[in-house]
Amino acid sequence: MNQKPLNNQWRCVGPGSKGITHAEIVINEEEKCYICEGENEHRTNNLSLFRKPSILIAVMAGVAALISGVHGLLTLFNPLVISPVISPEWYSSGDRVLFKEKSNTDRDSGVKAFRDGDYAKAQAFFEKAVESDRKKRHTEPELQVYLNNAKARQAGSTLMLAAVLPVDNREDQAKEMLRGIADAQTQFNDSGGANGRLLEVLIANDANDSKRAASIAQKLTDNSAVLGVIGHNASSASEAGLKKYEKANPPLAMISPTSTSNTLVSKVFFRTVPSDKESGKKLAYYTKKNLHIDKVAIFYNPNDTTYSTSLQKAFESNFQQIGGQVVRKVSLSKPNLNAENEVKSLSGQVSAVLLFPDVNLTTEAIQIAKANFKLKGQRPQLLGGDVLYNLDTLNEGGTALEGLILSVPWFAGEENTKKFADKASERWGGQISWRTATAFDASHALIKALSGKHPTRANVLQNLRSIYLTPTKTSGKPVEFSKMGDICRVPVLVKVIGKEFQILPVSEKSRGVYQEHHNHIANAASNCN
Structure with missing residues (x-):
């Protein structure tokens, strides 16, 4: 049921039109509840509440309490402390637009109809919006989801x-x-x-x-x-x-x-x-067993423990186990990073450079690749993780990325x-x-x-x-899935050839050696239920 309102907001615990009872949340005055689709029953009475002397006194007391560090305003109308306001703009089943960079009149009309509970009308508008996008050969996935949701709501629960x-x-x-x-x-x-x-x-x-x-x-x-x-x-x-x-x-x-x-x-x-454990292992085996490289340097973000450092540790552990050596680890996040100086300082010490940036440091990693490209003579081989596997990387890196080898989760060019x-x-x-x-x-x-x-x-x-x-x-x-919840699947190695990603050519896999460590990884990853 709907609770008494706050100033320009109201509280809801359900069940609303969807019949869902839920934890108390705070909703903007004109909005429906994004969980149960309940509406503000007190919308027309908000102003009159604050005209009453007793309420006004309570508000003033609440302000004084708030100044002194007490949660006065939070408990004026409810003895329970109200949950933090969660922005409704973070959620949508079709009642608001989340991807807002493009205008679309039919989409906006569909959203309004969806918000009003007229799902047949919403479906009609969303269908027009999707069809218009298809004619331009660029369909927005948000529109398709909202169209599907409008149809689903009409079908019942x-x-x-x-x-x-x-x-x-x-x-x-x-x-x-x-x-x-x-x-x-x-x-x-x-x-x-x-x-x-x-x-x-x-x-x-x-x-x-x-x-x-x-x-x-x-x-x-x-x-x-x-x-x-x-x-x-x-x-x-x-x-x-x-x-x-x-x-x-x-x-x-x-x-x-x-x-x-x-x-x-x-x-x-x-x-x-595939996890970083599997990607790191695949890169380590390929570097040592196929490329016959013993010494490498790693560029990564030590402050990012959930991806960059995770991949760095997985690679380093496996590389060392099979006889490789990580000569140097360089932070991509350090202030005033000088890519050319860092790369030049590795001259003669390593035969490969591993690029493991997080999503916020891909430009710095590409600067390392460009500095590597400027070297005369034999350049260290570049390898990296899947965060670099996108068209933006290719566009930004240009010819400096030619020959870069990445371990990626999936590749469109495989037969299956x-x-x-x-x-x-x-x-x-x-x-x-x-x-x-x-x-x-x-x-x-x-x-x-x-x-x-x-x-x-x-x-x-x-x-x-x-x-x-x-x-x-x-x-x-x-x-x-394995018992740990990991996908029973191995990463794929791709290479930048002619300014595009291609599956690593069979001729470069040295068949026997490559198959040996590929099977080793595949067997480990396939330890499933």
Whole structure:
């Protein structure tokens, strides 16, 4: 039921039009509750409350108490302390726009209709918006999700998953993930869903920020309709969210398509991307066994413990175990980094340079590559992690990146992934990324897990532990999780050739040696249920 209002805000605990009872949250005066869709019953009475002397005295007393450090205003109308305000702009099933860089009249009309509860009208507008985008060969995945949600609401009680994405500061990556999620949702709903129920995807924007991720995770656990979470993106955000999901009663399962850190371990955590442990191991074996390089330098961010340092430690540990030596480790985050001086100081000491930046230091890593390119004579071989696996890297690095070898989670050019890649590329009007593939796989794993007669958080979590999806149901490779929740899949090595990423040519794999360490990694990763 709706609680008494605050100034320009109101409190809700459900059940609203969706019949969901939830923890108390504070909503802006004109907004519906983003969880249960409850409305502010006291909207017209807000001003009259503050005209009453008794209320005015209470407000003044509350202000005085607040000045003295007491939570006076928070308890004026409720003896319980109110939860922090969680911005409704962080969430949407179709009732607000999260990706705002482009104007679209039909989209905006659909959002208004969705907010008003007129889902048939919302569907009509979203269909027009999607069709308009398709004619331009560039469909926004947010529109497809909202269209699917509008259809699902009309069909009755929905099955709900949350997708937590970094919309604010990594919009391109957020869209890459959402494309895979939207495709999986469309396939499931178009096939009739499960037991007459269609899938609704609630999008949440955590901006790759740990504090916001924790707040969002708490709200998702409080929403009993949410059966699972796809996300988060950054390992640091996933780490913050996991602390909330695993403490929930019952716990809430999470599958990250992109978080690779070795520190992510939880009974509720799964991922459809190989961990840093596997990527570091693959790079270490290839460097030592195939390239026959014994001494290397590593450029990384020691302050980023959830990706950059995680990958650095995985590589270094495996490289040393097979006889390699890390001669020097250089921080990409140190002030006034002089790329040319750093690279020149390594002359004659190393035969390879490993680039392990976090997402905020890719430019610094590319500066190292450019400095390496300027060297005369034999240059150290460049290798790196998946954070550099994108078109922005190629555009920024240019010819300096020629020959760079990366360990990546998925590659569109492989024989078993090409069918999915071509279909998705046609669907979205351009080349797709590995994030689209791994998000598609994560979505299908959760969909499979909740497709029973009476899905609950408990049986979704239990089903994920024994899930198996054939390549025809995924982005091209089987989906199965180890006992630790890791995907039973090995990374792929790609190389920059002619200013584009290509699968490492077979001729460069030295077949026998490469196959030996490839099998070693594959056997370890395949230690599944």
